Amino acid sequence: MRIAVTGAAGGVGGSLMALLAGRDGVEAFPVTRKEADLADGAAVREVIYRLKPDVVVHCAAMTAVDRCETEQELAWRINVDGTRAVADAARGAGARLVYISTDYVFDGAKDGPYTPDDPPHPLNVYGATKWEAEKITLDIPGGLVVRSSWLFSRRGKSFVRTVLELAARQAEIKMVNDQTGAPTWSKDLAAAILVCIEENASGILHVTNAGACTWHEYAEKVLALKGISGVAVKPITSDELGRPARRPKNSRLDCSAYAALAGRPLRQWDEALKEMLETL
Numbered sequence: 001m002r003i004a005v006t007g008a009a010g011g012v013g014g015s016l017m018a019l020l021a022g023r024d025g026v027e028a029f030p031v032t033r034k035e036a037d038l039a040d041g042a043a044v045r046e047v048i049y050r051l052k053p054d055v056v057v058h059c060a061a062m063t064a065v066d067r068c069e070t071e072q073e074l075a076w077r078i079n080v081d082g083t084r085a086v087a088d089a090a091r092g093a094g095a096r097l098v099y100i101s102t103d104y105v106f107d108g109a110k111d112g113p114y115t116p117d118d119p120p121h122p123l124n125v126y127g128a129t130k131w132e133a134e135k136i137t138l139d140i141p142g143g144l145v146v147r148s149s150w151l152f153s154r155r156g157k158s159f160v161r162t163v164l165e166l167a168a169r170q171a172e173i174k175m176v177n178d179q180t181g182a183p184t185w186s187k188d189l190a191a192a193i194l195v196c197i198e199e200n201a202s203g204i205l206h207v208t209n210a211g212a213c214t215w216h217e218y219a220e221k222v223l224a225l226k227g228i229s230g231v232a233v234k235p236i237t238s239d240e241l242g243r244p245a246r247r248p249k250n251s252r253l254d255c256s257a258y259a260a261l262a263g264r265p266l267r268q269w270d271e272a273l274k275e276m277l278e279t280l
């Protein structure tokens with residue numbers, strides 16, 4: 001099976017490339033910004049036609065949520081037009097498309113975890129572009145949308161790194177305590193994506209590590225697991241933080257359909273975080 005991975009230098013794409021490397025019966029092809037910028041539809045199509053993949057896993061996106069709010073035109077160009085180019089190319093090449101999406105398609109008003117059937121209602125531009133790209137994916141026969149949340153990774157910028165950097169400089173750090181979600185290791189998500197491919201899944205699946213916490217609880221767990229004491233973590237509200245993009249208060253996703261497909265859910269988020277921090 002030939003698998004092309006967009007965003008192959010990012011958190012999820014990089015984890016997926018690492019997982020696929022040397023796997024029997026799989027040839028994996030990285031599609032990074034260097035090979036094809038999502039803003040250049042012709043380049044995207046050319047690369048995918050040339051690779052002749054059986055599956056395209058589309059991880060690349062403009063992921064900076066606040067930047068999407070302040071640079072809306074660019075966000076739509078990269079996340080929506082770019083996905084349309086990837087989808088057209090996948091369809092033309094006869095490849096299945098797997099699109100990685102987000103909890104931010106929901107507004108967070110639900111009392112309980114969101115199921116894949118719940119209607120999206122994004123609060124911010126990032127979420128709106130991701131929902132639009134989901135619809136493009138689902139228009140392709142066999143298209144699969146995998147929604148995840150609060151990803152952490154060994155690569156690049158992440159909440160975990162930010163917490164550790166702040167704790168190294170400050171005696172007190174402030175963390176939002178009115179948003180709840182499931183931190184998810186990109187390595188565990190990559191393994192789940194491969195299960196979805198092997199099981200020929202289509203439609204929408206929710207995939208996160210099990211359990212949930214607030215950003216405040218998440219930060220406290222990062223410090224505890226690293227054995228860092230003497231740094232106070234002060235709870236604040238989203239309004240006090242005052243970011244350009246609004247975020248859902250409830251980001252929990254119901255992953256039972258994925259668990260049924262895979263035969264088990266992903267492990268608890270803090271167990272995954274512990275393993276990631278041991279190797280960071």
Ligand SMILES: NC(=O)c1ccc[n+]([C@@H]2O[C@H](COP(=O)([O-])OP(=O)(O)OC[C@H]3O[C@@H](n4cnc5c(N)ncnc54)[C@H](OP(=O)(O)O)[C@@H]3O)[C@@H](O)[C@H]2O)c1
Pocket residue numbers: 006007008009010011012013032033036037038039058059060061062063078100101102103130147148149150151152156
């Ligand atoms: N991070 C989260 O918490 C989270 C949560 C739920 C869902 N998701 C979704 O999961 C997917 C992967 O996220 P991630 O955390 O792995 O993000 P990431 O680390 O920011 O990786 C995104 C990748 O997309 C590439 N990219 C951005 N703009 C591009 C462009 N114009 N042309 C080509 N490539 C471009 C980036 O390349 P450069 O390195 O060159 O910039 C980067 O490699 C995304 O679709 C995201 O929306 C993320």
